[in-house]
Amino acid sequence: MSEPSTELRPEVEDRSIDFTGMPLxxxxxxxxxxxxxxxxxxxxxxxxxxxxxxxxVIAPGGGFLFLSKDNEGAWVAQRLAERGIxxxxxxxxxxxTPADPAEFDKAVVEAFxxxxxLREVHETYGPLGVADGILAIRTVRSQAQAWGLDPHxxxxxxxxxxxxxxxxxxxxxxxxxxxxxxxxxxxxxxxxVVVPDPAPPLFLAWASDDTLGEPIVGSALALYEAxxxxxxxxxxxxxxxxxxxxxxxxxxxxxxxxxxxxxxxLLARGF
Numbered sequence: 539m540s541e542p543s544t545e546l547r548p549e550v551e552d553r554s555i556d557f558t559g560m561p562l563x564x565x566x567x568x569x570x571x572x573x574x575x576x577x578x579x580x581x582x583x584x585x586x587x588x589x590x591x592x593x594x595v596i597a598p599g600g601g602f603l604f605l606s607k608d609n610e611g612a613w614v615a616q617r618l619a620e621r622g623i624x625x626x627x628x629x630x631x632x633x634x635t636p637a638d639p640a641e642f643d644k645a646v647v648e649a650f651x652x653x654x655x656l657r658e659v660h661e662t663y664g665p666l667g668v669a670d671g672i673l674a675i676r677t678v679r680s681q682a683q684a685w686g687l688d689p690h691x692x693x694x695x696x697x698x699x700x701x702x703x704x705x706x707x708x709x710x711x712x713x714x715x716x717x718x719x720x721x722x723x724x725x726x727x728x729x730x731v732v733v734p735d736p737a738p739p740l741f742l743a744w745a746s747d748d749t750l751g752e753p754i755v756g757s758a759l760a761l762y763e764a765x766x767x768x769x770x771x772x773x774x775x776x777x778x779x780x781x782x783x784x785x786x787x788x789x790x791x792x793x794x795x796x797x798x799x800x801x802x803x804l805l806a807r808g809f
Contacts, residue, residue: 569608570604571629572600572603572635572642573635573637574630574631574632577673580611580626580627580629583619584619584620584623590691590809592687592804592809593623593625593626593678593682594623594625594626595695595717596625596627596695597667597697597700597703598697600632600700601646601649601660603659604646605629606697609786610697611627612627613785614797621801628674631667657727660702664706665706667706668707668710670703671706672715674707691809694708694719694721695800696725697723697724697725698724698754701722704717708734708738716734719738720741721740723785723800724743725754725757725758726757727757732764733765737771739772739773740770742774743793743796743800745781745791745792746777746778746779747779748780748781749781749782773803775799777791777793781793
């Protein structure tokens with residue numbers, strides 16, 4: 539990731555799939571990307587006339603089997619850029635999946651249906667995603683002058699498995715590579731929570747009716763409690779409805795407010 543790129547370089551790109559019981563992205567023209575072997579940054583920079591100097595590295599979800607690059611990536615970055623904030627989508631490394639679309643569908647459905655299978659994927663590829671997240675923060679800061687950014691205002695935002703990446707980036711990075719702030723939206727299983735010192739401000743959002751249940755809600759609550767007990771700045775939004783994977787797609791549920799809440803939180807924190 540030595541040179542950020544505006545071009546996507548995955549091995550395979552496919553229409554997203556509506557998995558039974560796992561409605562990440564309905565097949566309505568949104569895209570996912572998979573078989574990422576080289577991490578890539580895709581920057582969406584705001585108009586210099588309205589730029590605030592803040593940047594958000596965005597890690598889409600997908601169970602480390604694919605990346606929901608539109609609903610939890612590009613669309614988020616575009617909305618941030620409209621508000622003067624650079625949105626920089628990270629395509630981190632994920633597990634290999636079959637190139638054939640039908641075989642891919644089958645492999646992912648089996649992974650979510652087989653006890654322990656998805657956990658193994660997370661345990662293997664989660665650390666790689668976290669390493670990519672730490673490198674992304676370092677890379678964006680190195681490009682701060684060229685991209686019109688303040689290196690002290692570079693944060694991370696992750697969704698689902700991307701929340702694992704964002705959480706690990708926040709918890710495990712050495713201080714120079716630690717994000718300035720962190721946003722976790724329905725974060726998947728996170729590492730053991732040892733709050734860093736100093737702790738970046740933390741924003742959490744999830745739906746109480748998340749279809750994945752404990753791995754999501756439990757992770758969010760554990761992070762909230764750890765930040766709260768450490769006396770660190772934390773804000774949490776537990777929306778009554780929204781399910782899992784709502785991202786930027788309106789669902790007519792309480793979770794539709796998350797982006798406005800996140801933006802208001804950024805403004806309130808001076809970002």
